[in-house]
Amino acid sequence: MELFDSHLHLDDQAFDADREVVVSRARAAGIVGMVTIGTNLGSCRAAVALAEQYHDVFAAVAIHPHEAQQATDDAIAELNTLAAHPRVVAIGETGLDFVRAKAPREAQYEAFRRHIRLSRDLNLPLIVHCREAYAEVLETLAEEKTVAVIMHAFSGSAGVARTCAAHGYMIALGGPVTYKNARNAAEVARTIPEDALLVETDAPVLPPEPYRGRRNEPAHLRYIVERIAELRGTASDVIASATTKNAARVYHVGEK
Helix, strand or coil: CCEEEEEECCCCHHHCCCHHHHHHHHHHCCEEEEEEECCCHHHHHHHHHHHHHCCCEEEEECCCHHHHHHCCHHHHHHHHHHHCCCCEEEEEEEEEECCCCCCCHHHHHHHHHHHHHHHHHHCCCEEEEEECCHHHHHHHHHHHCCCCEEECCCCCCHHHHHHHHHCCCEEEECHHHHCCCCHHHHHHHHHCCHHHEEECCCCCCCCCCCCCCCCCCHHHHHHHHHHHHHHHCCCHHHHHHHHHHHHHHHHCHHHC
């Protein structure tokens, strides 16, 4: 079973002691591709370096909404330079987070729009972080005329998921879909079109059952795939194949 982890943070310090082992374990678990995500300039540089180091790791670069005030002219210019690297496959993660509010909403909106325009100018997909802001995110995306959109760690309703799919956006599900009380995520997994579905670990956070409370890693992706398959009444291989093909398509990894 070949799997593609569409979103993780391989540069995170949680992997500093055993990153090489984590990558080897991922490969042994059938992971054929991973996209490691930058969240600030230092993290973006590290993501690109990791993508250079490992043939099956690709990078995405952006300023996270929690750090939106760092999305200055100089920072966007550096992101533009980093994004020209052949191992960079997306702009992200960017978006709006109205839960933790680590940055003012005005700064988040401005940074989000700048990232959308960068994505459009470079013809790269946009990875969107959204917490309690789906109406605002969808409105902003519609106003800015995006190229391709990946709704990372989707936590909206099934209705919002259907709206996203109708716009051609990809919907990425992770560890929470395996939780017993995750009725919303389960309904999303059951109902979204197969060609709109991606899977991710968001490692080192959001571990699936049976790893809750422990560090997440890409080798755990199969638990997410198995749960989605169960919810959809199909085989794990079907979900693995579809999500791997979807990731290759949206990230254009065959061209990298």
